[in-house]
Amino acid sequence: MQTTAKLYKIMNKQGVRVQSSQVDQEMRVWTERYTDWLAEKPARSPRIVYQRDRARVIHSASFRRLQAKTQIFGLNESDFYRTRLTHSMEVAQIGSGLVEQLVTVALEKETQGPTPPWLDWLPSFYLIEAICLAHDLGHPPYGHGGETALNYMMRQYGGFEGNAQTLRILAKLGEYTAKNGIDLSRRATLGVLKYPAIYDDVIHTWPDYLSRCDEPEVSDFRTLSMRQWHPPKSLYRDEAHVFEWVLAPFSDTDRQAFTRLTPVKDGFDRTGHTGLDTTIMELADDIAYGIHDLEDAVAMGMVPKELWCDEVIHSEVFQAHPLWDDTMTERLFSPRSKDRKHAISHMVGIMIESIRIDEHPDFEHPLLRYQARLGEGEMAVLELLKRFVYRYVITLPEVKGMEYKGQLIVLELFKSLRANPQALLPRNTFAKYERAGSERAQQRVICDYIAGMTNTYASRLYNKFFSATQGSIFDRL
Known part of the structure; x- marks a missing residue:
């Protein structure tokens, strides 16, 4: 373990994770790609594989499209505010910072005794960045509004x-x-599995939802209550074979515990566990959501200083865990952007420096047993910030109104493409539609097409189809 610690010091200088030969051999099952597994090809070194995982995500079309997908505010509000792309980049940066902090903690503990056993199982910088950059690839246009609209249109088709x-x-x-697909390594794929359960299984845990699915489609989407169509957190049945491949190295006991659903009253049952890398990614995502997205709201003037003080600084949670002083608030609401950025950076740093590793006793494998956590006070304040952003930013009528508009665009596009696939689908997409072996598969082709659209593309296509003064045969979308 002394050798491992020295190698980590080298990693900190060079940005490369190097592991002991014994652990490297144990890791080979996790560096395997699905395509290579099918061809019975041997797995490669973690350093090479995870670097290429990150490169594959960065160079993918789905990643580039995130630059024109909504984070919170509309894309035309300003060039300053975050998109899904900049959000994903910030999550990756925070994720790397969390891993670096864990390495630092482990090396400090080495001076007091044995090196923590979880050190060898930490993801490399390449790996955690690949997972963080990939975590939002599947988000459709118009964020969660578009997600709900697509789920309604696909309610009988998976x-x-x-x-x-x-x-x-x-x-x-x-x-x-x-x-x-992009064909990431087994471990990178595990890292993005936030909800290890199949959609078809989860929906059967809520009879009320199933009964709504059997109701006929509404004739006017403006009368549809979209709150009833939030999807369950899950995976599609179509990717069940990859899901099983990812979980194959775990014991039967670990797999059962990992995929077990927890009952929920008046809702879908939910999964309760994620892997080590996923816990790091989710912490990075929460920090970016609760703090970085707060910066956009403050800069836009949507959150006044008085509201911040009343709801956050003077709250029972923050009074019990005062992570910063009044100077931080003054900087956050300063008219100078540099002061605001300094405050945001300091808040993020406080969260990162509190990370630790706990052990979950129900699991055997290190990638499931070890779990990243923030300190008690830091986690409580982060949850407070997330609730604050949700209540005073996400649910504002101005923001929800734009979300509602996006929902209607997605619903109308899907309805028209479903009724006229041969005339309206692009030729390559229609070719996939014709090759689909069932109605369910055909509807998934349409869904994939719309889900891959940016906000801008969906808006332009809607105007081309439905606006008498817009659109041309020479308008190449």
């Missing part, structure tokens, strides 16, 4: 869910391989 669509892109739709 549903739609953003995280499930991410796995579909990685396993099938991505352009890197002919049949197996």
Whole structure:
């Protein structure tokens, strides 16, 4: 373990994770790609594989399209505000910072005793960045509004869910391989599995939802209550074979515990566990959501200083865990952007420096047993910030109104493409539609087409179809 610690010091200088030969051999099953597994090809070194995982995500069309997909505010609000692309980049940066902090903690503990056993199982910088950059690939146009709209249109055909669509892109739709998508390594794929359950299984845990699915489609989408159509957190049945491949190295006991659903009253049952890498990615995502997205709201003037003080600084949670002083608030609401950026950076740093590794006693494998956590106070304040952003930013009528408009665009596009696939689908997409072996598969082709659209593309296509003064045969979308 002394050798491992020294190698980590080298990693910190060079940005490369180097592992002991014994652990490297144990890791080879996790560096395997699905395409190579089918061809019975040997797995390669973690350093090479995870670097290429990150490269495959960055160079994918799905990743580039995130630049024109909504984070919170509309794309035409300003060039300053975050998109799904900039959000994903910030999550990757925070994820690397969390891993680096864990390495630092482990090396400090080495001076006091044995090196923590979880050190060898930490993801490399390449790996955690690949997972973080990929985590939002499946989000459709117009964010969660578009997600809900697609789920309604697919309610009888396997549903739609953003995280499930991410796995579909990685396993099938991505352009890197002919049949197996972007084809990331087994461990990188495990890292993006936030909800290890199949959609078809989860929906049967809520009878009320199933009964609504059997109701006829509404004639006017403006009368549809979209709150009833939020999808369950899950994966598609179409990618079940890749899901099983990812979980194959775990014992039967671990697999059963990992995929077990927890009952929920008046809702879908939910999964309760994620892997080590996923816990790091989710913490990075939460920090970016609760703090970086807060910056956009403050800069836009949507969150006044008085509201911040009343709801956050003077709250019972923050009074119990005062992570920063009044100077931080003054900087956050300063008219100078540099002061605001300094405050945001300091808040992020406080969260990162509190990370630790806990052990979950119900699991045997290190990738499931070890779980990343923030300190108690930091986690409580982060949850407070997330609730604040949700209540005073996400659910504002101005924001929800744009989400509602996006939902209607997605619903109308799907309805028209479903009724006239031969006339309206692009030729290559219609070719996939014709090759589909069932109605369910055909509807999935249409769904994939719309889910892959940017906000801009969906808006232009809607105007081309439905506006008398817009559109031309020479308008190449």
